[in-house]
Each structure stands twice: as structure tokens, then as C-alpha cells.
Amino acid sequence: MAKKYRTIFIGTPEFAIPSLRALIADSDFEIIAAITQPDKKAGRKRILTPPPVKVEAEKNNIPVFQPEKIFLFLEEIKKMDPDVIVVAAYAQIVPKDMLEIPKHGCINVHGSLLPKYRGASCIQASILNGDKETGITIMKMDAGLDTGPIIHKESIEIEEHDTAGSLYGKLSKLGGKIIAPAIEGYIEGGIVPEPQDDSQSSYAPILKKDQGRIDWEKDAGYLEKFVRAMHPWPGAWTKTRSENKLLKITRVGHKILNINEHTVGQLFARNNGLAVQCGKGALEIKKMQIEGRNEMETDKFLIGHRDYVGILLK
RNA sequence: CGCGGGGUAGAGCAGUUGGCAGCUCGCCAGGCCCAUAACCUGGAGGCCGCCGGUUCAAAUCCGGCCCCCGCAA
DSSP states (O other): OOOSEEEEEEEOSGGGHHHHHHHHHSTTEEEEEEEOOOOEEETTTTEEEOOHHHHHHHHTTOOEEOOSSGGGOHHHHHHHOOSEEEEESOSSOOOHHHHTSSTTOEEEEESSOTTTTBSTTHHHHHHHTTOSEEEEEEEEOOSSSSOSOEEEEEEEEOOTTOOHHHHHHHHHHHHHHHHHHHHHHHHTSOOOOBOOOGGGOOBOOOOOGGGGBOOTTSBHHHHHHHHHHHTTTTOEEEEBTTTOOEEEEEEEEEEEEOOOOSOTTBEEEETTEEEEEOSBSEEEEEEEEETTSOOEEHHHHHHHOGGGTTOBBO
């Protein structure tokens, strides 16, 4: 019972793990190598940390390669003679020349319903835009960025309390569920990848730290989505005007308060906790984290920080 | 050796010229009130992160260690 497909898995973070596991568990796939980003210094002690895909691959005795630049690694890939390459959240641009190497091409697991939200921040974008659903797209890669023809799509509901973090988990699991059947359906089941409708496409560029900063002039409805979209990274953050302390807003009430009597960016007491005035409407803050402290619920926070009522954020 | 904040009652925080360990919330008991999450009275609850040092005396000063967090990546 020989495995059918010599497969190279390319990916880096936690998101890719369910897909990797699914392929390892599927007897049709022989994972001949895992390619991932080099170890990076991470955490407070700046400890060299291997990416999750490396850890998982080594656990399964799969050879791991961590080229600094994958476009300088194509010869080695060619020598491995893969039948198919699966890419999931690799965090490097895959060069066009690589697409031709495997017999059955390169297959990508993407965290949105393409052609919507091509790009790295697809999950955040779906929340920020207030979508009711999102999903996973399995596609055949082509030269563009997330522009390849679609093999299979599966959607899930975005719930009102979903954050980028919670969706990330759900979508990564969903990817693991559908990746193997999708590839098999493509290679031997006669699925013909369907070109994307470029007129419906949108682009969700990679987020930078600064983009988590809250603009209190925006209306409360937008900021409610913003907080969920930025959680847990880069986090929706702001600063106190007086002490210039970093304040992360980690959870806000889903209901928009029809209150406009305070200065924009001002904290005020509400239901034993705190709320903040936005450009239009106000938001109840459920949880937040001040620099140097643990995240806490605002009613608890207030017990030791009465003086925060009325202060301004910027 | 990357930079910085922090660990004190169940929770959130004050408290360093060393001198009886405090506040707010919660909890328990009682009271007030038509009633209450409001108000009043009383009460329980602490090895002040751990180890050692200095001192008549350490939450506080000195040395070492553990843990949490922000920046940075």
C-alpha cells in the first residue's frame, strides 16, 4: 500500500498545523519534506524559537528545511521530485518557477473565501468588514498573489463575538479538514479548478503594528469590529493622554451605546465598568490591559484605578 | 547578557528619610428601608513571591532566585 503522492509541505505558523497533520495522517500522502521559515528570536529573552511547522514535522520524523530565501532553494526542491506541494501560511512569496516543479502543481490553503481578501490579513479583513461568513479556499497556485483557480471552498459563520484569534483557530481546523479530500478530488476526482472572478477580488495587505492603534474619531460600530479584528495581534491599542501609557482594549461590548455627550476618546463610568466616547456613539469596554499589567475586566480595573474615570485617550 | 513595569486579604490597588500592614470592591453578621446592586454598624480574611544578609527593628535597605506583564522581534 504505497503512498501515492510525494508531497512537500510549506508553511510556518500554527495555522498550518492542522493541514500538515491531516496530510500526515492520510495514507495517500507521503510528506517527503517540510519547508518553513528559519528559527527566529522570540519572546522576552530573545530565545531562538523554531516555527510550529518545524516542531510538528520533526515530531513526525519529516526532514525540515529552512531556507532564508526559498527562491535560492528551488534546485533542492526539484531534486526531491515531489508530486505535489502544499503551501499554508508560509510568510514568503513563492517564486513562479516553483509552481512548475511538482507534477500536480502547488496547492494553497487560504483563510478567506476567494476572490475576497487575497493577502496576509484575510481573517482580520473579514471581521473588519462585518462579514457574516468567511471560510477556507483551497486553490491551485498561479503566478499572482492568491489569484489561482479554486479547487474547493468551504465557509463558516462569523459569530458576533469572534475575534481574529478565534477565527484563526476555526479556519485552521477547517483547512485541516478539507485539504486532503480537496487535493484528492483535484488529482483523481476530476475537479477542474475554477478561475477566480477578478472583478470581485479585494486585497488584505499584511498588518503592521501601528495599524492596531485606535482612532477614537471613528464611529463606535466600526471600532467594535476593529477591536475584534485586531485581537490578539497587533491588538487594538491607544495611549493615555496624561501619562502616555499603552492601553490595549481587548474586549468591548457588542452593543453600541447611543451616547455622544463626552469628549471623543474620553473614558466614563458605565455599569460599574468603563466606556469610551467614540466619534459617533460610545463603546462599553469589557476588558483591557494597561502596560505592565495583566489584562483585566474594567470593573475590576476600576476598583484600584478610580482616577481613570474621565481621562482622555489619544 | 536587548529595554522597562510588576508580585501586599478572594479581586483591584496604596504603602521606601526602616517603627503596630492599609484603601476600595467582594464575602459573613446585624441594622435602616415598601424595597434595593443604595445607606449605616460590626466581623472574618495576610508567612507583604521565595531564600539569605544588614538592623534593636525590614513590605521598605543589600545579594541571589522564581513568576506575571508592556516594548522589542
